[in-house]
Amino acid sequence: MKTLVKTSLLTLMLGALSISSVNAQGNGPLRAAIDGEHRSDLDRTRDVYRNPYETLTFFGVEQDDTVIEAWPGGGWYTQILAPYLQDHGTLIGATYDRSPEPLAGWMSGSNATFQRLLDSNPDVYDDVVIAEQLTQAQSRIAAPGSVDVILDFRNAHNWIGMGAESVIMAWHEALKPGGTVGIVDHRWDADEAAIPGNGYIHEQQLIDLMTEHGFTFAGSSEINANPNDPKNHPDGVWMLPPNLRGLSAEQRPAFLAIGESDRMTMKFIKN
Structure with missing residues (x-):
């Protein structure tokens, strides 16, 4: 006994x-995707500002989820999500509308850059599904009620002024009941009047939009905060790294010392 x-x-x-x-x-699988050899040294240097492990963990992204990455741009997060979801989940890259009408230059360039990424390494990216996410009209980006998580990285400041209702309702349709939307974007101080076109937005503006269209605000995190960002950049957030737009060689060190923008990290749940 x-x-x-x-x-x-x-x-x-x-x-x-x-x-x-x-x-x-x-x-472990998420760590492995972040540490994968397919990621360039240049992309890895941004981990300290974008905090991919902590961010995706906060949003609750599981290895067997169906995930939409909204307007993935150059695919910085795609490089992590694609291998992470490859064996058990699905990644849908929702690019800008490819209709015959000309896209704005930055939109069409974003689509082309993303496609080049996918073509560069079929072993990693061949399973990524491409869909179109409109801003001017509601689009079906996945079968209704089929998606676990939608991720939107530094896009809200664009779609808020280009058709927010269409975007949010398309997300709502695609998500399963209880599905998650995770948003990261440049944060404007709550007590400061918004300055259109500078790339920053108020947290409350985003909360109001999402809750008005069938979502519950489930919380925020300071994972991607940067208290060193003064947000007084005359040409907007793009003067900060990684863009360093319009800066002379003499100006760059000061902006590099600030680091990337102060960012909100917010989670919403479909009602």
Whole structure:
């Protein structure tokens, strides 16, 4: 009897150690995707500002989820999401409308850059599904009720002025009940009047828009905050890295020292 008790206690202790080990390691597949050799050294230097592990963990992205990445741009997050979801989940890259009418230069350039990324490494990106996400009219970006998570990185300041209702309702249709929207964007101080065109937006503006269209605000995180960002850049947030737009060689060190923008990280749940 004593032997049985000792054996049971040992089994419980080993089990507890095993669980603790897993907890200490965290999400191994996500870590592996972030550390993958397919990511360039230049992209890795931005991890300190974009905090991909903490951000995707906060949004609750699981390896078997169906995920929409809204307007993935150059694919910085695609490089992490694609291998992470490759074996058990699905990644949908929702690019700008490819209709015959000409796109604005930055939109068409974004689509082309994203396609080049996908073509560059079929072993990593061949399973990425391409859809179109309109801003001027509601579009179906996935089968209704089929998506677990929608991720939007530094796009809200664009679509808020280009058709926010169309965008949010398309997300609402695509998501499963209880599905998540995770948004990261440049944060304007709550007590300051907004300055159109500078790339920053108010948190409350985003909360109001989402809650008006069938979502519950589920919380925010300071993961991507940067208190060193003074937000008084005459040509907007794009003067900060990684763009450093319009800066002379003499000006760049001061902006590099600030780092990337102060960002809100917000989670919403479909009602």
